[in-house]
Amino acid sequence: MHLLKIHGSGDARLDDYQRPATGPSDLVVKMKACGICGSDLSYIKIGGIPTPGTITPLGHEGAGEVMEVGAKVEGIAVGDRVIVNPMMTPSNIGSGGPEGAFTEELLVREARLGASILPIPNDISYEIAAMCEPLAVAMHGVNRANVNAGDKVVVFGCGPIGLGMVLWLVDRGIRDVVALDLSPERRERAMALGAQAALDPSQVDLRAELAKLHGEVPSYGRVGVGTDAYIDAAGAPNILSDVIAMAKFHSRMVITAAHMKPIEFPAGRMLTSEMTITTAMGYPTEMPDVIAAMPRLKDKIASMISHRLPLSEVMEGLKIAATPQSCKVMININED
Known part of the structure; x- marks a missing residue:
């Protein structure tokens, strides 16, 4: 062997x-x-x-x-x-x-x-x-975001975990999902799974694009984009500060990517949004739920x-x- x-x-x-x-x-x-x-x-x-x-x-x-x-x-x-x-x-x-x-x-x-x-x-x-295992990781990240049908969500990164997040978000009736990745092949996969849009963040003004797709919301004298939740499955060092800069009042962010080095945390700007930032690791309870969903989602999973x-x-x-x-x-x- x-x-x-x-x-x-x-x-x-x-x-x-x-x-x-x-x-x-x-x-x-x-x-x-x-x-x-x-x-x-x-x-x-x-x-x-x-x-x-x-x-x-x-x-x-x-x-x-x-x-x-x-x-x-x-x-x-x-x-x-x-x-x-x-x-x-x-x-x-x-x-x-x-x-x-x-x-x-x-x-x-x-x-x-x-x-x-x-x-x-x-x-x-x-x-x-x-x-099952990577899809359970993705589901746990979505669970930690505490999102419901009608929410607007951004997923940073369209590797297997990020794509799994797109899959679960769409499966829960969340239609306003924006996926971000540098790879055109991965963006195509995100669209095939039901994302509202898939963008290359290096080629667009992300705040402007999200304002078009998710609208804008006044927040303590400034204007945030209408996104309810952000999920970091990419791990780029600029993601946290970029999200804080454009986040609306009481929006949420979940970090699932492994950041190997310290990242900038502009806490002062975060005061006016009162946003919540948390993390997700592994899949404490999700595997049985993933298995239960497999029969209806097997074609999308195979893709x-x-x-x-x-x-x-x-x-x-x-x-x-x-x-x-x-x-x-x-x-x-x-x-x-």
Whole structure:
């Protein structure tokens, strides 16, 4: 067998691998699909998690078929089609623990149905099931924005997470969604998912465009744009200050992107808008809701997968995932 691991900064390898024995509270998933995440690319750049120089197995967006079940595991049988929730595993699969999902056979320690292991609906393919994890991240960001039908929302960044946010916003009846990205391919995907507009922020006066699309609202002697909520899934250092400068009274901002350096925070300007700024991390409760929505949204979810490669070509997949032309790069495993 094989397992994708980080060995240092910029150094990822598909290593030979021997899976540990299955304990009485564990199970083994014969992996079928695992998506490449932007976090994987960041971990490789850093050179390991939690600290540089740590050999780190990768892969946390996985789905497959149960092939072994420990004697103490309840409610799960060999042959079950399942999604792995890495946040609910004791080893935090693919994000610093000893296991990663870019492998043929994944050991899930202390497996629990409804927590670390979730059933796949009958009519959902493995690769759509593997989209559950990034879509749950996106849903959590939207949940933190506290938006409802009729609100006006801006999403910065149209990578897989940002596009997932567009998907959930439109699915909730929010029609005034403006998506921002430098890549024309990603902007096209946002429009296909139902965005009101998709703009290149480097080529337009963003405040002026949002004033046209979302209107303007007086706010303590100045005028803010009519946008109700902003979600940062891009991580550009100017986004926070730009939003504060144009925000209306009591608007909201959610930061989901990983900002690796301190960013400017013009708190003085923020006083006149009394806006709320918060963050979103992971998916504490969202995975079951994502799975429930998959049957009705499976075609839109499938449209977010831009590339499909076998595990033997995962290194090429990492290169593709780093390009702005890609969306979700899916690695198919144990498939003919």
